[in-house]
Amino acid sequence: MRGCVLGWGLFTIVPFMFIWASIQAWRFVPKGIMSIYSGYLLFGFLGFSANFLRLLFCRAWSDSGQDALYAAISLFIFAIGVLVALQERRFKKDAT
Secondary structure, three states: OHHHHHHHHHHHHHHHHHHHHHHHHHOOOHHHHHHHHHHHHHHHHHHHHHHHHHHHHOOOHHHHHHHHHHHHHHHHHHHHHHHHHHHHHHHHHHHO
């Protein structure tokens, strides 16, 4: 029961952490920008790898359309993280 409560606590805290990092990134705080792009990179990569591996090993090929769509969406999220990271580096270079 304790693990379930901890898991639900994590799922309720993480969105607020993302909102706070978004507010910091909007104010051009480098720590907030880094939190945003690392979150996009992490969740995009993990989502892509999980869906791609499930597409390869766990499902019938007739049901693979949904997994392929989820893998493409996760790859797009990863690409957003890369673009934000590149913009953050450019922002650091312009600030100095």
